[in-house]
Amino acid sequence: GENVEQHPSTLSVQEGDSAVIKCTYSDSASNYFPWYKQELGKGPQLIIDIRSNVGEKKDQRIAVTLNKTAKHFSLHITETQPEDSAVYFCAATNRDDKIIFGKGTRLHILP
Amino acid sequence: GAGVSQTPSNKVTEKGKYVELRCDPISGHTALYWYRQSLGQGPEFLIYFQGTGAADDSGLPNDRFFAVRPEGSVSTLKIQRTERGDSAVYLCASSHQQGGQFFGPGTRLTVL
Numbered sequence: 001g002e003n004v005e006q007h008p009s010t011l012s013v014q015e016g017d018s019a020v021i022k023c024t025y026s027d028s029a030s031n032y033f034p035w036y037k038q039e040l041g042k043g044p045q046l047i048i049d050i051r052s053n054v055g056e057k058k059d060q061r062i063a064v065t066l067n068k069t070a071k072h073f074s075l076h077i078t079e080t081q082p083e084d085s086a087v088y089f090c091a092a093t094n095r096d097d098k099i100i101f102g103k104g105t106r107l108h109i110l111p
Numbered sequence: 112g113a114g115v116s117q118t119p120s121n122k123v124t125e126k127g128k129y130v131e132l133r134c135d136p137i138s139g140h141t142a143l144y145w146y147r148q149s150l151g152q153g154p155e156f157l158i159y160f161q162g163t164g165a166a167d168d169s170g171l172p173n174d175r176f177f178a179v180r181p182e183g184s185v186s187t188l189k190i191q192r193t194e195r196g197d198s199a200v201y202l203c204a205s206s207h208q209q210g211g212q213f214f215g216p217g218t219r220l221t222v223l
């Protein structure tokens with residue numbers, strides 16, 4: 001089955017700088033890669049997703065890149081703001097149902 | 112419109128008791144999912160419904176866990192003879208066909 005590895009587990013960046021979170025997956029059949037943001041006491045919130053037929057997708061300050069050959073995908077947040085502080089999860093699936101999540105990255109935005 | 116809602120938000124029970132956790136998906140979403148999240152971990156898949164039927168229940172840890180969705184909307188996750196190891200946040204998500212999954216706030220279950 002699919003296995004998703006996520007790094008780093010914790011990331012601290014100065015407000016205004018960029019943050020990058022990286023993930024790898026094991027199942028070459030995976031074709032859908034969502035990213036979720038989870039704040040304390042809340043459920044995960046879908047912030048962006050990418051399918052395997054594209055290599056990059058951008059939505060304002062958030063971008064995702066996908067390298068299918070290397071089975072890597074990354075989340076990039078530019079011009080970080082205090083409200084970006086949260087736990088971020090990458091995930092992968094080939095069936096749009098049984099999503100396999102990484103273990104999460106706790107992002108701290110430093111003032 | 113309203114998002115996914117889950118009740119109760121918190122549930123404390125004693126070892127051996129039976130619990131039911133409820134999920135109200137986003138209106139019109141045909142697919143419904145249950146996940147379990149332990150502290151410091153990502154959500155772990157339990158079961159997936161397409162309409163009224165369980166399309167994939169491979170994530171249910173054992174036969175103490177059961178879920179239903181009798182009318183294709185609200186779903187109930189049922190746990191019999193609860194154990195301390197069942198303590199976790201139980202998350203529900205819904206989606207429309209092949210759209211992204213949208214999560215509820217979760218039910219925090221504590222088994223004493």
